[in-house]
Amino acid sequence: MPKRLVIKDIEKCVGCGLCMFACSRRHGEIGNDYSGILPVSLSGFERGATVIFCRACIEPPCAQVCPTNALTPKEGGGVVYREELCIGCKNCINACTIGAIFERRNGKPALCVHCGYCVNYCPHGVLGYEEVEA
């Protein structure tokens, strides 16, 4: 069974963004440009916080609109991203219903590939990394 980044309890999110920084560090970068996960407040922190990342769709709309096959559906859900094929058209960013594909400074997408690295840095048990049924 494939392993996925999952939400254990979204209500526990404090909006610290440690997941976002972990994601860019995984790419050898300090900052957020390469991050495929985004911590947001719910229209202001008075209503709490949440994180946005790829749901690993079985039929990913982002891959359907990719003109160069830089994004292709992965077996069991989600996508495989081949940056060298990407022309930065941003179709995928517009196609994702939950806004989980982010635009990097160079115009190309940043997205979660479900590696689970960020889970090690979530201090409050919001995120988990688990086997799921494909």
Added chain:
Amino acid sequence: MKVLKIDLSKYRYEIEDRRDLFEEWIGGTGVAVQLLKEEMDLNADPLSEENVIVFAVGPFTPAYPLASKTVAMFKSPLTGNLGESHAGGRTAVAIANAGYGAIVIKGKSKKPVYIVVHNDKVYFRDARVIWGIADSLIVGRIIAEREKGRGIRTVMRIGGGGCNLVRYACVTTETYRHFGRLGLGAVFGSKNLMALVVIGRGSRKVPDRRKYKDVYEKIMKLALESGAMKKYHLLGTAVNVLPLNEIRSLPTKNLRSTVFEKAEEISGEALAEHNLGRRIACSHCPIACVHIAALRIPYETEPYFYKTIMISYDYELIYALGSMLGIGSREGLLRLIHKVEIYGLDAMSTGVCLAWATEALERGLISEKETLVKLSFGDVDGYMKAIDYIVKQPNEFYKVLAQGVEKASDVYGGKEFALAFGKNEMPGYHVGHATHIGYLIGLRHSHLDNAGYSLDQKLKEIPPPNEIVDKLVKEEEWRQVLSSLVVCFFARGVYKPEIVAEAFDALGYETSEEELKLKGEKIYREKLKLKIKMGFDPDSLRLPKRIFETECFQGKLSEEYIREALRYWKERYVLPLV
């Protein structure tokens, strides 16, 4: 490192490479001092076009956790001298990810605007429609809905306090964090600047992945497992209420007492048990010290209708709007905190001003003709109305009170119980001599400059005044390194000199503990020099009589002791720089 300079008078901006500044002065406080020196006429009126605002972050942002403070530096409209204020939230991370080490704001817009910085672009937006909205939370929401960058931005804005030039108005960010103290909100207001939005998406290469990972993990471990931040992780700063009350150090009813009979009711423990509804964190902080109370309030006239408001509390707010005003009900306290939050006022200054006004009214120095409402210790409703008046300033008295307690007592008397140090209203500690010496010689007149209140609690016996001064200055010098790194002071137990040196090394900069300490001394001197050039005179520091009347942890304080400390400080640290 780049510096973004924005000129509101000409609606222009430029970006400069200033790695020279960051190499010599680290970032944050160290760099802000230099930029202010370069950019500002030091004789400028703080509410004029000539005032300059610097926001600076440091080399650890966002490389490491807990280095997410932004240092703001400006000329304070409250004191007429150097203003420095630190805030967390997402400010520092947004500025750093946008590609900047510092942002400088100069000039004055002809009409109300807000600024949006999106990576390397700057946009000036019309703010005429939202100017004057008194509720800073609503200002924040409107701007957040209009602008891009959800999750990677900061929205630093003012409310009614800043728009109406209350000289202790703050700039509020991410709903619950503040550039408080010394009136940055009024400086925004005077520039017709409603908000500064910074949207940052960016990153830089890690030079040595293994080394960097090791140091990163070490810092995380220290933060979460060593106990260095336990206090903030559990009850938060509100944990201070009961211990300070127990050792007779909790300023109560305009410091006529240091023991509050209702301390239990407004303690961190009680708030956690009855009201704590949520926790949130500044960006890149695993501690999440921001404690938010949920307060359920019924509609005044309709049964079974409620509103639930979320109110962030901290020790200083509980002191200033609780014990200092004799407020012993949690609901009353939270309503006052919310009121101050909405307007974007500094809570400590507001509380101290109201406490002075209450006593001045009791003593007949002023009458209800001035205050417009009866003020008495413990009466929430009176204070709720008075806070409205501070912002709206319907008469001469409130126009004066909006300029701070120093000014108010200049005009109406009551100097002996006007609790300001260096014209900045008192923080929530009356522990001993070092506490007050700390407020007086601290370059921001803040308890956090040198933590005198903490030193007082550690002393076994009282040493000669010069020893206290040397200790306080030494602490303040090291804190210049932390605030130049923009490390949160709550993480000072994590970022010890050896860790800081290691963290630098992992980013490819060689330094040593010794060099860091020398930098701290240098930055302290530079800041003091800047303060002197702006007209600071140590001889003008006023000691409110009240602090010698009310017993504290150290018993009755000696005026001679504190005066001797000031003499020594001037001789040893100030005069060599003149």
